[in-house]
Amino acid sequence: MENNVILETEGLCKYWGGLKALDDLSLAFHDNQLHGIVGPNGAGKSTLLNMLCGHYKPTSGKILHRGESISSIKPYEFARRGIGRSFQKTNIYSNSTCLENCSVAVQRLMGGSFNFFRSRYSQKMLDEIATQALEKVGLGQRRDHIASQISYGEQRQLEIAMVLATSPEVLLLDEPMAGMGHEESQLIIDLLSRLKKEYCIVLVEHDMDAIFELSDQLTVMVDGQHLVTGSVDEVRDDPRVKEAYLGQGDEVY
Amino acid sequence: MLLNKRAERLFVWIFFPLALLMPMFLEQNEYYVNKLTTIMILSIFVMSLDYLVGKCGLITLGHAMFYGLGGYIFVMIAPEYEAVNFWIYTFYICAISATVAFVIGFLVLRTNGIYMIMITLAFAQMTFYYFSDSIDFGGTDGVFVYVKPETSIFGLSLFDLDNPTHFYYLCLLSLFNTLLFFKVLIRSRFGRLVDAIHANPGRTVALGYNIFIYRLVSYVVASALGAYAGYLFTLQYGFVNPSMLSWTTSGTALVMSILGGMGSIYGAILGTLVYEGLHYSLEHLTEHWLLFMGGLIILMVMVFKKGIAGFLEDLLEKRDGK
Ligand SMILES: Nc1ncnc2c1ncn2[C@@H]1O[C@H](COP(=O)(O)OP(=O)(O)OP(=O)(O)O)[C@@H](O)[C@H]1O
Ligand SMILES: [Mg+2]
Numbered sequence: 070m071e072n073n074v075i076l077e078t079e080g081l082c083k084y085w086g087g088l089k090a091l092d093d094l095s096l097a098f099h100d101n102q103l104h105g106i107v108g109p110n111g112a113g114k115s116t117l118l119n120m121l122c123g124h125y126k127p128t129s130g131k132i133l134h135r136g137e138s139i140s141s142i143k144p145y146e147f148a149r150r151g152i153g154r155s156f157q158k159t160n161i162y163s164n165s166t167c168l169e170n171c172s173v174a175v176q177r178l179m180g181g182s183f184n185f186f187r188s189r190y191s192q193k194m195l196d197e198i199a200t201q202a203l204e205k206v207g208l209g210q211r212r213d214h215i216a217s218q219i220s221y222g223e224q225r226q227l228e229i230a231m232v233l234a235t236s237p238e239v240l241l242l243d244e245p246m247a248g249m250g251h252e253e254s255q256l257i258i259d260l261l262s263r264l265k266k267e268y269c270i271v272l273v274e275h276d277m278d279a280i281f282e283l284s285d286q287l288t289v290m291v292d293g294q295h296l297v298t299g300s301v302d303e304v305r306d307d308p309r310v311k312e313a314y315l316g317q318g319d320e321v322y
Numbered sequence: 323m324l325l326n327k328r329a330e331r332l333f334v335w336i337f338f339p340l341a342l343l344m345p346m347f348l349e350q351n352e353y354y355v356n357k358l359t360t361i362m363i364l365s366i367f368v369m370s371l372d373y374l375v376g377k378c379g380l381i382t383l384g385h386a387m388f389y390g391l392g393g394y395i396f397v398m399i400a401p402e403y404e405a406v407n408f409w410i411y412t413f414y415i416c417a418i419s420a421t422v423a424f425v426i427g428f429l430v431l432r433t434n435g436i437y438m439i440m441i442t443l444a445f446a447q448m449t450f451y452y453f454s455d456s457i458d459f460g461g462t463d464g465v466f467v468y469v470k471p472e473t474s475i476f477g478l479s480l481f482d483l484d485n486p487t488h489f490y491y492l493c494l495l496s497l498f499n500t501l502l503f504f505k506v507l508i509r510s511r512f513g514r515l516v517d518a519i520h521a522n523p524g525r526t527v528a529l530g531y532n533i534f535i536y537r538l539v540s541y542v543v544a545s546a547l548g549a550y551a552g553y554l555f556t557l558q559y560g561f562v563n564p565s566m567l568s569w570t571t572s573g574t575a576l577v578m579s580i581l582g583g584m585g586s587i588y589g590a591i592l593g594t595l596v597y598e599g600l601h602y603s604l605e606h607l608t609e610h611w612l613l614f615m616g617g618l619i620i621l622m623v624m625v626f627k628k629g630i631a632g633f634l635e636d637l638l639e640k641r642d643g644k
Contacts, residue, residue, distance in 0.1 A: 122528065148530030160528075162521045173518045174529045181511040182531070183539070189514040235529055 073100045074136075075269045076121060076152070076239055081130035083116050083293075090116040092293045093130070098239070103265040105284030105301075106273045109314070113293040114273040115157055118241045121271065122154040123147035148177075153237030155228040157244045157273075163217035167208055167227055170216055171199035174234035202234035203227075206260055222253035229260070240270045246279060258282060281305070289313065324505050328642070329634035330588050334501070337591065341494050345487045355486045359558055361598050362493040366500050367551035368578045369590035370544040373504055375576065376585025378540045379520040380431070384442030386571035387449045388545040391419050392552025393562030394453060397465040408471035408483065408557075415553045416546040423545030427538045443569060450567040464563025467556060483557060493554055497591070500547060504587045507543075516540060581622060583629025592630045596622075 076098040083091040091113040098104050106114050119125045121132060123144040132140050134150055142150075162170050172189070175198045176182055203209055206226040211219050216227060225245055232240055245261075246254045258279050264270060265283065274280045280287065287304045289296040291313045297304055304310055325331045341358070348354045371385045395415050400406045430441050453459050470483040473492070481488040507513050518526045519533045526533050556562040565571070574597075582593025600618060604611035626633040 124524075124528070143532070145527050145530050145532045148528060154528055156525075156528075160522065160525050162518060162525065164521060165517070169514075173514060173526065176511060176514060177530050182515050182536075184511045185507050186510055188509050189511050190509075231525075231529065 074098065075100050075134070076271075077133040077136075078117075078121070079131040079133065081117070081120065081132065082128045083113070083120060083125060084128045089293045091120070094290075094295050096288060096295070096298065098269050098271055099286070100238075100269050101266060102285040103261065103270040103272055103283050105280040105287045106271065106290065107275070107277070107280055107287065108290035108296075111292070112290040114290060115243055116293075117290075118154060118243050118271065118273060121147075121239075122152055122241050124154075148235060148237075151236070151238035152241065153232035153235050153239065154241035155225075155232050155243060155245060157247065159221070159224045159228060161216050161224060161227055161231065163215075165216060166213050167203055167216055167219065167230070168196065168199055168212045170227060170231055171202045171234040172196070174231050175199045175202070178236055199234055202230045205233055206230045207256060220253075222249045222256070225249060225253075225257070226260075229257075233264075238269060240264065240268050242270065242272045242274075244274055245272070246274060246276050254279060324502075324509060327635050328638045329631065330586070332638070333588055333592065333631075333634070338494075338498060345490055352486050355490050356558070357598075357602070359486070359490045359493050360555070361594055362490075362497045363551050363554045363558065364575070364578070364598070365591045365594040366493075366497055366554070367548055368575045368582070368594050369497075369500055369504065369587060370547035370551070371572075371575045372579040372582070372584060372587060372590040374540065374544045375579060376583075377508065377520060377587070378516055378537060378544075380537060380541065381435070381439055382430075382442040383439050383569060383572050383576070384430075384444075384446030385545075385548050385575060386567050386569065387442075387446035388419050388423065388548035389552035389555070389571060389575075390449065390453070390562070390564070390567030391422065392549035392554075393556030393566055394459065394465075395419060395549070396553055396556055397459070397467060397562055400467075400471075403469055405469050405472045408473040408481075409475055411471055412550065412553065415549055419549035420542045420546040423542045424538065427541040427545075431534060431537050431541060443572075446567060446569060446572060450564055450569070453567060454564040460563070462564055464561050467560045467562070470557055470560070489558060493558075496550070496554065501588060501591075508587070512536070512539075577619060581619065581626075581629055583626075583631030583633075586629065586631035589629050589631030596630060 074097045078094055078096050081091060081094040094117065106117065108114055116125065120127055123142065123146065127140055131138050139150065162173065172195055175195050179195050181187060200212060203212055206229050208223060208226050208230055211223060216224065229245060246257050249257065254276065261270065261272065261283055272280065272283065281301050284301050286298060287301050288298040289304060289310050296309055296313055297307050325334060344358060345355055367389055374380045374382055392415055395418050396411060399414060400411060426445055430438060433441055454462050459465055473479055473481045473483065481492045483489050508516065515531065515536050519536055523533055552566055555566065578593035578597045579590055581597055582589030600615055604614050608614065
């Protein structure tokens, strides 16, 4: 098959006390594809991403990486396997420069993190790879700016640059366009349409136009339940989806 | 650059030359030489704590445990009536306390915030009561050190530890090396991780780092240096007793670190100097010195929100800005 399955979930469940945030979810994510996830607020989209990256442990069910169950490995080992993620709420090193933000990511691959004596500023290679990650998302000119002082949209781009700097294979992106203006969103859309040729991307996003434009596969979730998965056209015309969204009433605008 | 703040450079360039010349000004006035020696030993201790609390964000109330262990390990392993080699025992003491820190850190670093404060305190208190109640180690009286170590290295003996001025210089050298060590460490690749973990642990895990290991290494290093300070203290006064392990020792060090400017490293020296300076002057003025001291500390912490170091940095930057 042309598109290999990289990441898979089997009967994945997450309960918060009595609340079923995620109930019996089985999905497959393919290489060089963008898999969109949509659903109303509280559908369990972030919960899913948080489990795919190892941040939460599943209540039951399995996560498979290239066929191997990884449900019980440590959170940091997910990133080492090439599963990188960005966060719904901007999560960066706000008091460091953009370059430094990416350098932390690159250093894991370059090694030397237990070196007490060698200056962190002494390796050109590391700087170059970090700079490339910034350039990839269009933040090249912001290299030496402090992360807290760039615009909100740029911080979202930096999020993605940091993930890219870890040389991942899977990108888990949680609402990268949240709170962005139209032009900034367009930048991210262009970026993602380029990136999806190289990576396996799981994208959670409320912006329907963006998700319809980008997704190769699309999953709709409601209240922790899987509703439908298919191509954009299949999902758009599915009567259950229309019902679910209309049935939500004022929660979806 | 290693010293990246103006205030820091200024301080280092004033403090160390002055400290180098100090014994000449004091004209062998032993009392003051000893006082300053103690301040430098305490500065090493406070600096290692400042690294943990201010740089790594690991808030411990049990650092005195290692300070005390530095002394107790020495009296445990050194023969009573024989001069051992100072450098070799420095190595032993650092290695043993590092091993202890490794084991304790394994448990302590699984917790954080208030729980970590409680557990570090609990370990320190256990050690405190163990030595207070132990007959072998003289209970609350502690143990005397009858013979001070000799300091020969490759047949060259630089310091005579019975001579207060020599001991002063040994402690000054130790303090300088500790400062240098931490500055190099913080600038290193390892330091990058220390900064990242402190600023945003969750993000650092998401980037694929096992942050536990980095914290453990920091904890071990800082504890070994804390023990080294305790070893020096024991050698200076010729005894070790449980008060070195007491939680007030940890608390006082924490106050000194906050006063100096948490995480600034060189601020540990400033904090210790100011605290001990106040202590000394007030003690001679009034018998209610503790009351005034408390008030003054509260006032200073309120005025200097980022400690004395932070205040100096802001001052110099503002002046530059205009
Ligand atoms: N740590 C937690 N503890 C308890 N309940 C949680 C936790 N995290 C999420 N939940 C609950 O799980 C459900 C799913 O939340 P989740 O954040 O996954 O939704 P979402 O689809 O990402 O929504 P949104 O579109 O608002 O981001 C919600 O009802 C939420 O309140
Ligand atoms: Mg969400």
